[in-house]
Amino acid sequence: MENIEVLIVKYLQNHLSPKEKDEVDTWRKKNLENEKVFQDIQIIWKESKDLKYFDSDKAWKKIKPKKKKSKLIYITGFSIAASIALLFSIWHLNSDKTTNKTLEFATLDLIKEIYLPDSSKVILNKNSTITFNEKQENSREVFLKGEAFFEVKKSKIPFIVSTKTTKTEVLGTKFTVQTTKDSTFVFVEEGKVSFSELNLPEKEVILTKNDIGIFNNNKQKIEKKITTTNQFSTWYNNTLIFNHSPFLEVISIIQQKFNIQIQVENPMLENEFFSAKIRQPNKEKVFEALKLAFNCEIIKSEKGYIIR
DSSP, rough: OOOHHHHHHHHHTTTHHHHHHHHHHHHHHHHHHHHHHHHHHHHHHHOOOSSEEHHHHHHHHSSOOOOOOOOOOOTTEEEEOOOGGGGGGGGESSOOOTTEEEEEEEEEESOEEEOOOSOOEEEOTTTTTTESSSSSSSSEEEEEHHHHHEEOOOOOOOOOOOOOOHHHHHEEEEEEEEOSSSSEEEEEEEEEEEETTEEEEEEEEOOOOOOOEEEETTTEEEEEEESSSSSSGGHHHHHHEEEEEEHHHHHHHHHHTTTTEEOOOOOOGGEEEEEEEEEEEHHHHHHHHHHHOOOEEEEEEESSEEEE
């Protein structure tokens, strides 16, 4: 296999063949150190864009200290400042080698994809943190602050996502957990999930495909809802999906996603349903889709927008 540093760079540039991409993915899943190296280089790739070269020797000494010949790789988009960026590595390992290491992965303004020790995939949203033990032979548990999508590898060992107030337990499925100041949301994309208050696991609520579990910190109660809109996947797959969704639910989601206020002045629209798949959604694209579907007018107002 070609030098792994070079392959990672090509991977990030989307210049690999399918076979080479599979090789990199397999290498990432081999162990946590490999995944850490990949993530560090990805940070460099996304955050260092000013200069046209990357001193891999300086950067790699900070990632994996070892003797190697100095090498200069010329790649558009990389910066020599990469070696400095690595000082802010978002992986933190306990120094005591006699105990099971605790790994913490945090994001700032970037979405990150990581693999856990059991090869489960996690897509961590911006401004989120996930913590877990390096060795997970008899348990699979992570602690989440913020939002993450999980694609859990099937196993007889339960996979647990704990937050400050809740616990989500699965065997193998795809789901999103979102924590805010007041609430925790769990959306199930595939499979079955057990959702409960952290200290009351016996009062679990079972969620299946398209179910949303909501725990409100003030009410101290879990609510279960069925949605026809996968609003929880928009941030990681950049696609907004409505499937025969009630019009008012659509409006509520649009308001939340784009942080705007919308007033509906046409009462007949309240009984309508909307279906659409909007890639790379922005406010203008969504408004245009609504205009075409309902032959309505959307105008700007002092407080936001009005639909007539």
